[in-house]
Structures are given as structure tokens and as C-alpha cells.
Amino acid sequence: MNTWGRYLLLSLGLIISLHFILQFTHEDYGRATSLQNISSKLGGSKQTPNPSPVPDAYYQPAGKGNETLLVDKRANATFVILARNSDVSGTVRSVREIEDRFNKNYGYPYVFLNEEPFSEEFKSRVSVLSAAPMEFGHIPKDHWFQPDWIDEEKATKGRDQMVAENIIYGGSVSYRNMCRFNSGFFFRHPLMQKYRWYWRIEPDVHFHCNIEFDPFVYMEDHNKVYAFTITMYEYEKTIPTLWGHVRDFIKLHPEFVAKDNAMGFMSHDGGDKYNLCHFWSNFEVADMNFWRGPAYTAFFEYLDSKGGFYYERWGDAPVHSIAAAIFASKDQIQFFDEIGYEHNPYTHCPRTKEGWERGRCSCDQNKSFDYDGYSCMSKWDRFIAD
Ligand SMILES: Nc1nc2c(ncn2[C@@H]2O[C@H](COP(=O)(O)OP(=O)(O)OP(=O)(O)O)[C@@H](O)[C@H]2O)c(=O)[nH]1
Ligand SMILES: [Mg+2]
Numbered sequence: 001m002n003t004w005g006r007y008l009l010l011s012l013g014l015i016i017s018l019h020f021i022l023q024f025t026h027e028d029y030g031r032a033t034s035l036q037n038i039s040s041k042l043g044g045s046k047q048t049p050n051p052s053p054v055p056d057a058y059y060q061p062a063g064k065g066n067e068t069l070l071v072d073k074r075a076n077a078t079f080v081i082l083a084r085n086s087d088v089s090g091t092v093r094s095v096r097e098i099e100d101r102f103n104k105n106y107g108y109p110y111v112f113l114n115e116e117p118f119s120e121e122f123k124s125r126v127s128v129l130s131a132a133p134m135e136f137g138h139i140p141k142d143h144w145f146q147p148d149w150i151d152e153e154k155a156t157k158g159r160d161q162m163v164a165e166n167i168i169y170g171g172s173v174s175y176r177n178m179c180r181f182n183s184g185f186f187f188r189h190p191l192m193q194k195y196r197w198y199w200r201i202e203p204d205v206h207f208h209c210n211i212e213f214d215p216f217v218y219m220e221d222h223n224k225v226y227a228f229t230i231t232m233y234e235y236e237k238t239i240p241t242l243w244g245h246v247r248d249f250i251k252l253h254p255e256f257v258a259k260d261n262a263m264g265f266m267s268h269d270g271g272d273k274y275n276l277c278h279f280w281s282n283f284e285v286a287d288m289n290f291w292r293g294p295a296y297t298a299f300f301e302y303l304d305s306k307g308g309f310y311y312e313r314w315g316d317a318p319v320h321s322i323a324a325a326i327f328a329s330k331d332q333i334q335f336f337d338e339i340g341y342e343h344n345p346y347t348h349c350p351r352t353k354e355g356w357e358r359g360r361c362s363c364d365q366n367k368s369f370d371y372d373g374y375s376c377m378s379k380w381d382r383f384i385a386d
Contacts, residue, residue, distance in 0.1 A: 048351050048370075050337040051384055058213035060105065075216030077197035079103075079110045080186060082178065085119045088126070090203025095129045098201060102211040108199075109133035111191045115144040115177070135191050143185040144177050146310055155310040162313060167237055170313065180309040182281065182316035184300040187288040200284040208340030209350060209359025215285045219334060225290040226324040227334040228279035229341040229348040230369055231376040236276060238313040241306070243274035246322055249302050256295035262325035262333055265376075265383040277376035278321035282343045285336070286320075295327040330384060346372075 079098070083091045095110070109132055112118060118136040127134055146155070155173075162170025169175040186192060197216045219227060250257060250271070263270075266277050290296060300319070308314045324333055340361045341348050348370060349363035350356045356365055370377040 048381065050350070050352055050355055051381060052335060052337075053355075054213050054215075054218050054336075054338055058218050060212050073214070073217045073221075074106075075197050075214065075220050076195055077108055077199065077216040078192070078195045079108060079201055080113065080192065080198045081110065081201050081203070082113045082182065082186065083122075083203055084114060085116065085122050087203040088119075088122045091122070092125055092129065094201050094203055094205050095126060097205075097207045099130050099132075101207040101209065103130065103132060105212070106214060107132045108216075109135070111189070111195075112136045113139055113186065113189060113191070115139045115141075115181075137189055137191040139181065139185075139189065143188065144181055146173060146177065150307055150310045154307075158311045158313075162237070165237060167235065167313070170238075173310075176310050176313060179314060179316045179319075180304070183309070183314070183319040184304060187291045192288065196288055198284070198286060198288060200281065200286075202282045202343060204344070205282065206340075206342035206347075206362075208342060208347070208363035209338065209356070209361035211339055211359070213338070215336060215339070219285065219287070222334070223332060224334045225287045225328045225332045226279070226320070227285040227336050228281075229283050229336055229339050230280040230343075230346055231277060231321075231335075231380055232280055232346070232369075232374055233276040233376060234278050234315065234318050238315060239308070239318055240312060242303075242308060242312070242314055242318060242322075245303055245306050245308070246274075246326075247271065249299055250326065252302075253295070253298060256298065256327055258327055258329045258332075260329040260331070262328070262330040262383070264386075265330070265380060266322065266325050274322075275376075275379075276318075277379055278315075278318040279324070279333075280343065280346070281315075281317035281320050283339075283341050284320070285334075286324075290324075290328065293327075296323050299323055299327070335380065346375075 081091060081094070091112075107130075110126075110130075112122075112126065112134065114136075115138070117138055123136055146152075159171045159173070187198070192198070197219070199215070215227060218224075266275055267273060268275060291300075300323075303309075303314070303319060337348075337350050337352075338355055338359060339348070340350055340356075340359060340363045342363065346369040347363050347367060349365045349368035350359060350361060351365070351368070351370065353365075355361075356363075369375050
């Protein structure tokens with residue numbers, strides 16, 4: 001072999017070794033270069049049917065044929081938006097979109113929550129957007145701030161380590177307060193007590209399609225407890241001990257584990273190892289009776305007592321998702337393909353052409369996150385098809 005040939009072979013060898021080293025040491029690189037991700041980027045994703053379509057009878061203004069119309073039913077439901085005063089413009093944009101795409105036809109109320117009093121500016125800029133009832137609530141101190149029994153030295157060490165490892169929000173205490181509040185407290189707020197169902201919305205999200213059915217009514221009629229639009233892998237370094245505690249809890253309370261649950265979506269070995277899949281909780285439509293019930297109450301208290309919301313950086317997304325997967329049956333978890341939804345940087349766009357047209361969607365189906373290498377959607381599809 002001549003010198004050039006040797007150089008070429010050497011460089012190729014170096015590139016391949018570097019690729020494998022990066023795949024094992026950097027999760028994001030590994031996912032981005034996975035075969036599944038590359039094939040979907042090359043247009044390998046085909047139209048996959050919507051696995052759980054909302055029946056025509058739920059659509060307004062009219063269903064087809066002689067089906068009974070269910071559009072006049074209403075649910076005991078509210079939107080809930082946690083926001084800071086500084087989030088006002090993003091909140092206005094989100095409320096404007098959900099009003100235009102859905103709520104102008106339904107008039108469901110809103111509850112805004114904040115650990116600080118909402119400013120007059122926030123209240124007036126948001127209230128002007130809709131005639132639907134809006135309430136602005138203050139979060140009690142003990143629902144928000146780090147509890148006294150947390151070992152601050154240990155918590156500081158945990159945060160410093162995450163900062164050193166460049167973990168997003170790794171050094172933030174307020175982010176941890178927010179995750180713990182969303183995990184265990186929002187549904188206990190006095191303004192939320194009168195409602196059973198909620199739809200969580202964040203500032204600066206997008207609703208890309210007309211939603212001409214009522215997700216709350218559909219869920220109530222079908223005995224659902226939790227609905228999602230996007231599912232993905234969690235960043236393992238934010239929850240190193242979470243799954244161990246989940247396993248311990250299940251051993252202590254086998255009576256709470258639902259029959260026909262969705263554990264198989266999150267673990268491929270019967271619950272030994274967590275595959276990090278979870279529902280992205282910045283979008284949630286769910287039944288607060290589920291969070292307020294005995295299983296989740298005991299589960300949250302157990303997890304909270306371990307301190308991982310502060311010593312690590314447990315997110316409300318894995319906590320809610322794991323609970324839904326264990327304490328509900330798999331058919332109580334709903335994937336709403338019809339709801340085109342975006343929270344930067346990911347978008348779920350309806351899969352089928354009919355769904356996309358019916359919703360007059362503004363999202364690009366080719367850029368939908370569903371079959372991105374970082375998404376758990378193909379796992380969900382396989383899981384519920386079984
Ligand atoms: N009142 C209040 N709301 C907060 C605070 N931190 C976050 N939030 C809200 O909690 C929700 C989640 O916070 P985000 O900062 O969006 O967290 P994230 O979605 O994980 O991260 P991003 O990718 O930055 O959006 C949003 O509705 C925020 O407005 C806080 O300190 N106080
Ligand atoms: Mg957000």
C-alpha cells in the first residue's frame with residue numbers, strides 16, 4: 001500500500017474510533033447519529049396511522065351520518081398556567097393561540113399561578129384576550145420553596161456538580177422549586193380545588209391545529225387519566241436515583257400497581273431498568289383525581305422524602321409519567337395525535353394527511369418530532385400495538 005493509502009486508512013480508523021467514543025460518552029451525539037434518527041431524516045418516516053383517533057361524534061359543528069353528537073357535553077375543567085410576571089408576553093402569545101385554535105368555541109376557564117403576586121400589567125394583558133373566566137392565584141410558600149429539612153450542603157454539592165457537567169438548569173434552585181410544585185402541588189392549590197380536569201399550558205408554546213373536539217369530554221367518556229402529545233428520553237444525569245426509589249415504592253405498595261399498566265413502555269426488563277422514556281409535561285391534559293388519589297399521594301410523598309427534587313434535579317415530567325405508567329392502565333393514557341403542539345425546540349404535527357388537513361395545521365409534518373431519534377414515540381406505538 002502506498003503512503004497515501006496508509007494515511008487514508010489511518011484517518012478513517014481515527015474517525016471511526018472517535019465516533020464510537022462519542023457515542024458512548026455523549027448521549028445527545030449518540031442519539032443524533034443513531035441509525036433510526038438518520039433514516040428518519042432521510043425521509044424514512046412513512047405515514048403512521050393515528051393509533052387512537054378521536055371519533056367524529058366528538059367534533060363540532062357536526063359529526064357525520066347518524067352518529068350521536070357529543071359536542072354539547074362539558075367537563076369540569078380548567079387551563080392552568082404557571083408563570084412569572086416576566087413571562088407575560090409569552091403567556092399572552094400562548095393564550096391567544098389556544099383561544100383561536102380551541103377555546104373560543106368552549107370558554108373553559110383559566111387559572112394562572114405564581115409564587116409572587118401577579119402584576120396589574122400581567123393580569124390586564126392576559127384578561128383582555130378572552131371572555132372566559134380567569135383567576136390569578138398566589139402559591140403558598142410551603143408549596144413552592146425548598147423545605148427546611150433538605151440538607152443544603154448536600155443540595156449545593158449536587159447543583160455544583162451539575163453546573164460542572166453543563167446540565168441545563170443544573171445550578172437553578174427556582175427550576176427545582178418549579179418541578180417539585182408541578183409534581184406534587186399545583187392540583188392542591190385552592191383555585192384548582194373546584195376542578196377535576198386540567199390542561200397545562202406554558203408561555204410561548206404553539207398550537208398548530210384547530211381543535212374542534214373537547215379533549216376533556218373525550219377523556220372523561222373514555223375513562224382516560226393522562227394525555228400527551230410528545231414523548232422523549234429524559235436526561236439521565238438529572239434523575240440518577242429516581243428509578244431505584246420507584247422500584248422501592250412498588251415493593252412497599254404493590255397494591256397501587258394497576259393491572260395492564262404501561263410499565264412495559266418504560267422498562268424492557270419488567271421494571272429493573274428505566275429506559276428514560278417519559279411524556280413531555282409542558283403539555284398535559286389530565287384528571288386531577290388521579291394526582292389527588294391514594295396511589296399518587298403516597299408516591300409523591302415517598303419521592304419527596306428522598307430529597308431528589310433538590311439533591312438531583314427530578315423533573316415533573318418523569319415523575320408524572322412514571323406514575324401514569326404504573327398506577328393507571330395503559331389504555332387510560334391517551335396520545336392526542338390531532339393536537340399539533342410546539343414547545344421549543346420540538347413540535348408534534350398530526351401524522352396523517354387527513355388529520356393535518358382537518359385541523360388546518362400550520363406545522364410541517366416532515367418536521368414532526370414523533371420519529372426523531374430522541375423521541376420515544378415509536379416505542380409507544382409498538383407498546384400499545386402489542
Ligand atoms: N412563577 C414561576 N413560574 C416559573 C418559574 N420557573 C418556571 N416557571 C414556569 O414553569 C413552567 C416551566 O418552566 P420553563 O422555564 O418553561 O421550563 P422548561 O419547559 O423545562 O424549560 P424551557 O426549555 O426553558 O422552556 C413555565 O410555565 C414557566 O413559566 C418560577 O420561578 N416562578
Ligand atoms: Mg418551557
